[in-house]
Amino acid sequence: xxxxxxxxxxxxxxxxxxxxxxxxxxxxxxxxxxxxxxxxxxxxxxxxxxxxxxxxxxxxxxxxxxxxxxxxxxxxxxxxxxxxxxxxxxxxxxxxxxxxxxxxxxxxxxxxxxxxxxxxxxxxxxxxxxxxxxxxxxxxxxxxxxxxxxxxxxxxxxxxxxxxxxxxxxxxxxxxxxxxxxxxxxxxxxxxxxxxxxxxxxxxxxxxxxxxxxxxxxxxxxxxxxxxxxxxxxxxxxxxxxxxxxxxxxxxxxxxxxxxxxxxxxxxxxxxxxxxxxxxxxxxxxxxxxxxxxxxxxxxxxxxxxxxxxxxxxxxxxxxxxxxxxxxxxxxxxxxxxxxxxxxxxxxxxxxxxxxxxxxxxxxxxxxxxxxxxxxxxxxxxxxxxxxxxxxxxxxxxxxxxxx
Amino acid sequence: xxxxxxxxxxxxxxxxxxxxxxxxxxxxxxxxxxxxxxxxxxxxxxxxxxxxxxxxxxxxxxxxxxxxxxxxxxxxxxxxxxxxxxxxx
Numbered sequence: 001x002x003x004x005x006x007x008x009x010x011x012x013x014x015x016x017x018x019x020x021x022x023x024x025x026x027x028x029x030x031x032x033x034x035x036x037x038x039x040x041x042x043x044x045x046x047x048x049x050x051x052x053x054x055x056x057x058x059x060x061x062x063x064x065x066x067x068x069x070x071x072x073x074x075x076x077x078x079x080x081x082x083x084x085x086x087x088x089x090x091x092x093x094x095x096x097x098x099x100x101x102x103x104x105x106x107x108x109x110x111x112x113x114x115x116x117x118x119x120x121x122x123x124x125x126x127x128x129x130x131x132x133x134x135x136x137x138x139x140x141x142x143x144x145x146x147x148x149x150x151x152x153x154x155x156x157x158x159x160x161x162x163x164x165x166x167x168x169x170x171x172x173x174x175x176x177x178x179x180x181x182x183x184x185x186x187x188x189x190x191x192x193x194x195x196x197x198x199x200x201x202x203x204x205x206x207x208x209x210x211x212x213x214x215x216x217x218x219x220x221x222x223x224x225x226x227x228x229x230x231x232x233x234x235x236x237x238x239x240x241x242x243x244x245x246x247x248x249x250x251x252x253x254x255x256x257x258x259x260x261x262x263x264x265x266x267x268x269x270x271x272x273x274x275x276x277x278x279x280x281x282x283x284x285x286x287x288x289x290x291x292x293x294x295x296x297x298x299x300x301x302x303x304x305x306x307x308x309x310x311x312x313x314x315x316x317x318x319x320x321x322x323x324x325x326x327x328x329x330x331x332x333x334x335x336x337x338x339x340x341x342x343x344x345x346x347x348x349x350x351x352x353x354x355x356x357x358x359x360x361x362x363x364x365x366x367x368x369x370x371x372x373x374x375x376x377x378x379x380x381x382x383x384x385x386x387x388x389x390x391x392x393x394x395x396x397x398x399x400x401x402x403x404x
Numbered sequence: 405x406x407x408x409x410x411x412x413x414x415x416x417x418x419x420x421x422x423x424x425x426x427x428x429x430x431x432x433x434x435x436x437x438x439x440x441x442x443x444x445x446x447x448x449x450x451x452x453x454x455x456x457x458x459x460x461x462x463x464x465x466x467x468x469x470x471x472x473x474x475x476x477x478x479x480x481x482x483x484x485x486x487x488x489x490x491x492x493x
Contacts, residue, residue, distance in 0.1 A: 097415045158413060195413065208418040221414035 001179050007138050007170035011077065011103045011163075012037030013179045014145035016047045018101075018189055020075040024052035024063030029115045030167040031079040031105040057082035061089035061102075068098035069206060071197030073149060075100065079167065080107035080121040087125065093160040094129025094222060096207045099152035099192070100160045101145065106134075106268065106319075107167040108353040116354020117167040119268065119320040123296075123328045129222050131161040131229055132296040134267040138175040140248040141165050143240065146185055150236040153192050156228040168354065169269040180244060188243045226298045233295060251300035253292040254307065256282060260289025262370050263308060264362070265333055266317040267293045270351055274317065276359035281366065288366060293329065301336040308333070309341035315369050317362070317380075319351045326377045344372075348380040355381050428455070432472030434487040436465055442484035449476035449485060 005013065011034050015023070023042075025035040041047035052067075054060045057078050067074040078086060083104050093100060108118035122132060131151065135141045141163070148161045165171055198206060210218055234250045241247040255275050257263065264274045271292035281288040291307060293300060308314055318327025325331065330347035337343065346369035351357040365380050425431070438449075443463065450458045452475050457466040465476075477485040 095415075097413070155413070203420055205418045205420075206415065208416055210416045214416075217411050218414050218416060220411045224411060225413070 001181065002176055003179055004174055004176045005138075006033060006172055006174050007141055007165055008033035008105070008172065009037045010138050010142050010177055010179065011145060011165070012041065014142040015075045015101075016041050016049075017142075017180050017182055017185045018075075018146050018149050019073060019182060019186070019191070020047075020049055021072040022050045022052065022063075022067035022074045023076060024054050024060045024067065024074070025076045026054050026057050026060045026078070026082060028057070028079045028082040030107055030171045031077045031082070031103070033171070034077040034103055034105070057085040058089055061086040061093060064100050064102065065089065065093045065096060065098050068100045069096070069198045071192070071194045073153075073192045074098075075102065075145075077103040077105070079105040080109055080115075080118075083121045083125060084109060087128070090125055090128040090130060090160075092207065095218070097158045097222075097225070098160055099149070099154075099158050101148040101152060101163060102160065103141075103145070103163045103165065105167050105171045106164050112353075114353040115167065117169055117269070117319070117351065118353050119164070119318070119328075120352075122162060122164045123320040123322075125162070126297065126328065129159060129226070130297065131157075131159055131226065132164060133161065133294055134164045134296060135170070135248070135294075136253075136269055136272040136292060137177075137248070138170065138173075139177040139246065141170060142177050142179055143244065143246055143248060146180065146189055147233075147236045147240050149192070150189050150240075151229060151232050154228075154232045154236075155195055157225050157232050158195070159222065159225045159229070164268065166269040178244075178246075184243075188240060229298050230302075233298075249292065249294045251293075251295040251298070252303045252307075253294055255290040255292070257289035257291065257307060259287055261287040261312040262289075262315060262366060263311050263313075264288065264290045264315050264317065264366060265293060265304075265308075265329065266290070267296065267329060268319065270317050270319055270357050270362075273357050273359050274362055277362035277366065280359060280363055286367065286370075293333075296329070296332070299332055299336065304333060304336040305340040308337060308343060311341075311343050313370055314343050314345040315366050316345060316347050317350050318347060319349075321349055321352070330377070345376070346374055347377045348374070349378065349382075350380045357381075427468050428471050429466075429468045432467075432470065432490055434472045434474060435467070435490050436470065436472065436474065436476050436485050437488050438463070438465060439484045439486075442482045444482050444484075446481060448479045448481065452476060452479045 023038050064076045108114040152161045237250040274290050278290045316330040318329045322328050327347045457470040
């Protein structure tokens with residue numbers, strides 16, 4: 001069914017299409033409309049699921065894990081500080097191997113308090129064991145919710161998945177998209193069949209103490225689950241295309257890479273904006289292409305090695321920063337290429353805390369870095385302004401006070 | 405090096421079994437002893453016992469599981485429960 005909806009509402013509609021059975025959630029801007037819509041759908045009798053309002057995000061994730069352990073399909077959504085508050089339980093969900101899916105609306109972590117788009121929240125959860133996908137359009141958000149359960153519930157994966165969509169750029173803008181009917185989805189996404197589940201007829205404690213003699217194996221098992229996910233993602237994406245006729249890429253999506261000397265690497269809506277920049281630069285005779293990293297975990301190491309070797313330059317756009325080093329995506333891209341390709345690279349930090357990212361801005365920065373005119377790591381849109389909260393004027397005012 | 409067995413899917417599970425440290429009653433150093441003459445059946449000991457070892461109707465202490473924490477003796481308003489050192493080797 002074609003609808004005109006906000007990205008958040010579309011995620012909720014997709015969760016319904018995916019026959020989700022339990023949704024424990026706690027509201028936080030800019031995620032709130034996702035769970036509001038879920039609550040609406042359930043109240044209106046359009047969604048056959050249990051909604052659990054909880055007292056915190058930590059509990060939301062705990063309930064998500066417990067619900068899934070009973071052998072049903074569970075879904076939740078959060079953002080920024082909510083995700084950070086879940087941190088312990090994120091490790092729990094992955095460590096206990098539940099195939100849950102959670103939407104995270106990418107938002108900056110304060111202070112300074114900021115509800116706008118930024119990837120720092122999910123990047124900070126990189127090593128929890130969750131699969132991470134970053135979508136670039138409303139339709140992709142819908143389709144990825146449905147693909148997500150196919151991927152996580154595969155018996156060779158059984159790890160949770162975090163579906164990241166950019167705050168406001170995707171979450172609050174209205175676009176048209178197709179929401180597949182439940183019956184249509186059922187063929188692609190059959191009922192969840194767990195390997196085993198919690199059952200009072202066979203009482204066990206799941207997630208209990210594991211001594212050094214076994215612990216390493218449980219962690220290697222998670223690493224294997226992530227590795228297996230690569231092929232499972234490719235298969236899910238290609239079967240999804242057969243049924244629904246849409247393909248947003250598997251671990252990556254490429255755009256005008258043929259003959260590209262300079263390749264822009266980006267995630268989420270900045271990659272969608274980069275498509276426009278690539279078109280404009282191509283029109284001006286510049287050989288520029290785009291590689292969108294769709295899955296950050298598992299990381300598309302093989303794809304990057306194959307597609308980035310031999311290029312003149314790579315320009316990695318990061319909407320996050322690993323303080324004391326560089327953008328996280330940049331580190332990952334360089335690490336993938338180590339010993340495979342020696343390509344000059346730039347890291348441009350852009351769109352932090354919801355700063356508007358325009359294709360003209362990207363065009364300018366890409367041209368500038370292709371000339372070798374940018375420091376390796378550049379804060380692409382930083383500027384000094386009197387509007388900043390701590391200005392030089394304010395510091396002067398404090399000079400006297402601090403001397404007392 | 406030995407050939408490595410494939411790890412595959414692995415997660416942590418434990419099953420309920422008899423405690424390897426024996427009945428918790430064996431951990432006791434002091435034992436609560438109740439004087440039925442002084443007991444006014446207020447049920448405070450039953451309410452406060454963290455191990456649920458005091459029966460509600462008879463107010464009898466189950467020494468198989470009582471760890472001897474002494475909370476009942478502290479809470480008892482009539483001094484009907486006193487803690488007595490266990491005679492153990």
